Amino acid sequence: MSDYRNDTTETVVVKRRSGGTTLAIVLVAAIVIVGLLFATGFWSADVKQGAMPEVSVKGGELPKVDMDSKEVVVGTSKTKVEVPKIKTETETVDVPTVGVKDNGEK
Template structure:
């Protein structure tokens, strides 16, 4: 069976059971509510393991070096650019 069919059947069963209880066709009278079992647990608290850790030292700094850097120059020119405006419909 495909997964969708199984899910569809499960939903249908839940709906049918709900309708049967809601319509009064089925009813349930609980005479003994029952109780949860008592559980006694005694345990020693845990502890983290003892670890001897040796680590490297991280050194952060700067040093001067010569590298090639591109030179960028700009200049001003007059060009036509698009503009957007708003006017009243009657006036230009």
């Protein structure tokens, strides 16, 4: 005799990444970001001076640091851009009206 089963269950295989794969992805992303910062000139590896920055601290104040860094400049500039304009015109048209009329009125 044949055994026919109506078993519709499926086996699901879940692939999990190891911690090393996730760590490698984060490390590669960090290297790419640092590379872009150096390539755009936001960071620079200027090691000509080789001196430590001057730091002086007085009680109750933030330390004063003499440091050369890049400055982010934000502003506006005039540029011609095509902008769509909406124009309206006044026209006379027939519109429906609704009213109430007494029986005595004609």
